[in-house]
Amino acid sequence: MANLHxxxxxxxxxxAIQRAQTVCEQQGVRLTPVRRRVLELVWQNHKPTGAYxxxxxxxxxxxxxxxxxxxxxxxxxxxxxxxxxxxxxNAFIGCDHPGGQHPTGFFICTDCGNAAELPAARLQAFSxxxxxxxxxxxxxxxxxxxxLCGVCRLKP
Amino acid sequence: MANLHxxxxxxxxxxAIQRAQTVCEQQGVRLTPVRRRVLELVWQNHKPTGAYxxxxxxxxxxxxxxxxxxxxxxxxxxxxxxxxxxxxxNAFIGCDHPGGQHPTGFFICTDCGNAAELPAARLQAFSxxxxxxxxxxxxxxxxxxxxLCGVCRLKP
DNA sequence: GAGAATTAGGTTATAATGTTGCAATTCTAC
DNA sequence: GTAGAATTGCAACATTATAACCTAATTCTC
Numbered sequence: 001m002a003n004l005h006x007x008x009x010x011x012x013x014x015x016a017i018q019r020a021q022t023v024c025e026q027q028g029v030r031l032t033p034v035r036r037r038v039l040e041l042v043w044q045n046h047k048p049t050g051a052y053x054x055x056x057x058x059x060x061x062x063x064x065x066x067x068x069x070x071x072x073x074x075x076x077x078x079x080x081x082x083x084x085x086x087x088x089x090n091a092f093i094g095c096d097h098p099g100g101q102h103p104t105g106f107f108i109c110t111d112c113g114n115a116a117e118l119p120a121a122r123l124q125a126f127s128x129x130x131x132x133x134x135x136x137x138x139x140x141x142x143x144x145x146x147x148l149c150g151v152c153r154l155k156p
Numbered sequence: 157m158a159n160l161h162x163x164x165x166x167x168x169x170x171x172a173i174q175r176a177q178t179v180c181e182q183q184g185v186r187l188t189p190v191r192r193r194v195l196e197l198v199w200q201n202h203k204p205t206g207a208y209x210x211x212x213x214x215x216x217x218x219x220x221x222x223x224x225x226x227x228x229x230x231x232x233x234x235x236x237x238x239x240x241x242x243x244x245x246n247a248f249i250g251c252d253h254p255g256g257q258h259p260t261g262f263f264i265c266t267d268c269g270n271a272a273e274l275p276a277a278r279l280q281a282f283s284x285x286x287x288x289x290x291x292x293x294x295x296x297x298x299x300x301x302x303x304l305c306g307v308c309r310l311k312p
Numbered sequence: 313g314a315g316a317a318t319t320a321g322g323t324t325a326t327a328a329t330g331t332t333g334c335a336a337t338t339c340t341a342c
Numbered sequence: 343g344t345a346g347a348a349t350t351g352c353a354a355c356a357t358t359a360t361a362a363c364c365t366a367a368t369t370c371t372c
Contacts, residue, residue, distance in 0.1 A: 030339085032349070052329070064351060071330065072350080087244040088298060090329060107292050118286060126282050130274060130301065136263050139303040142244060145286065147295040186368085188320070208358070220322060227359065228321075246329095246358060 013043045016094055020082050023098055027080055034063055038073040039094070042083055047113050048091035048106075086115065088144045103127055104142040109149035118143060169199045172250055176238050179254055183236055190219055194229040195250070198239055203269050204247030204262075242271065244300045259283055260298040265305035274299060 020039055024031040031039075041057050042049055051070050059065035074092055077083040083092050084104045093106070096117040105118030127138050176195055180187040187195075197213050198205055207226050215221035230248055233239040239248050240260045249262070252273040261274030283294050 030348080034350080050329080066352065067330070068332090068352080069350070087300075107286070107290060107294075109292075110295065116290065116292075119289065122282075122285070122289070126278075127301065129278070130263070131303075133275065133278070134263060134272065135306040136265075136272075136301075137304045137309050138263075138301050139266065141299070141301040143297070143299045144243075145283065145292075145294050145297040147287075148293045150291040153293050186320080190321075206358080222323065223359070224323085224361090225321070232320095 009044075009046065012046070013040055016040075016043045016082075019098055023080060023082065029076075029080060034058070034069060035073045035076055037061060037063060038070065039077055039082060042077075042092055043094045046094075048086050048089045048093045048108065048115050050089075050091050084117075085142075086144060087142065088146075103140070105144070107145045107147070107149070109152055110146050111148055111152035111155070114149060116149065118145075165200075165202065168202070168250075169196055172196075172199045172238075175254055179236060179238065185232075185236060190214070190225060191229045191232055193217060193219060194226060195233055195238060198233075198248055199250045202250075204242050204245045204249045204264065204271050206245075206247050240273075241298075242300060243298065244302075259296070261300070263301045263303070263305070265308055266302050267304055267308035267311070270305060272305070274301075 017036065017040060020031055020036070037058060038054060041054050045053070051067065051074060054070050055065045055067070058070065063069070074083065074085075078085055078092075081095060081098050081101055083094055084106070085092050086104075086106055086108065089108070093115055097120070102120040103123040105120070105123045106115045107118060108115045123141070123143060127141050130136070131138050173192065173196060176187055176192070193214060194210060197210050201209070207223065207230060210226050211221045211223070214226065219225070230239065230241075234241060234248075237251060237254050237257055239250055240262070241248055242260075242262055242264070245264070249271055253276065258276040259279040261276070261279045262271045263274060264271045279297065279299060283297050286292070287294050
């Protein structure tokens, strides 16, 4: 729930970038300037962010800013698990704990707009339970919840 | 898993429409010709169906077929829980067990394209578990899984 | 049953989101 | 340093969804 509460924002971004670099080195892929900048922007917004919101932000930095540029960067980041896509919002958000492939899951507060990643272990367990019960073989999954977060539910 | 296996298709559609009529009467809303036809088409396709796929199908029946017509009908059907929206596919599919509001959840086979609704009770339980653990209040939820269904995973 | 209020549908245009195809450039490995 | 691969630039286009405004149908109230 860390990201539903106030916190040191710059720190978030910096560590996210550092982790990204590590992951990219490990996987032998390139964190190019556009890709890095897109990742920074996604973390900077710190809320689910649409691809088209990133375009002007990229342009402001002197980067090329046509849709394919952003989508290619986002696809790359999705691919190696540095961000997630929240399809009910057509939006993207930084991954809390990149490194391995894990199921996507978010709670999205309808009041403040923040999104908190769901505990991967529980998602994994539930997915396994469903595989069992339904006799299927799960390849990917995404769970999206909306409602009021711990902070907003206590507001007047 | 009923709808991942061969079955009497016309029967599906007929019962879906009958249930829809009941639900609409109960809720005091109108199942107008366009709405009914859209629901029939969604069931007829029997796979997640995009709004724009419905347009020519509606046109063939002599109905008006502009995007707003279809979206209005789909919104109505969503509202009263007769269909679900699968946002990772931008598609719609008939609800197995309409009547009450319940969490949306589907397993989508990447091979045959069929979608099976997840057991609502388990979704409900998992959602409650997450509410507890995360201290949030859930208003809606949608779980979308992909992979191989029981039939397709046994194919060569 | 007349008239007001509500709900539903028709029509046109446009917004928002995402993709394709190809040429130019940059990087990597040898 | 050169061939091949990966990345980016660019222009056009495809898909999905909504806004705005008006007309028609239905329901409600008296």
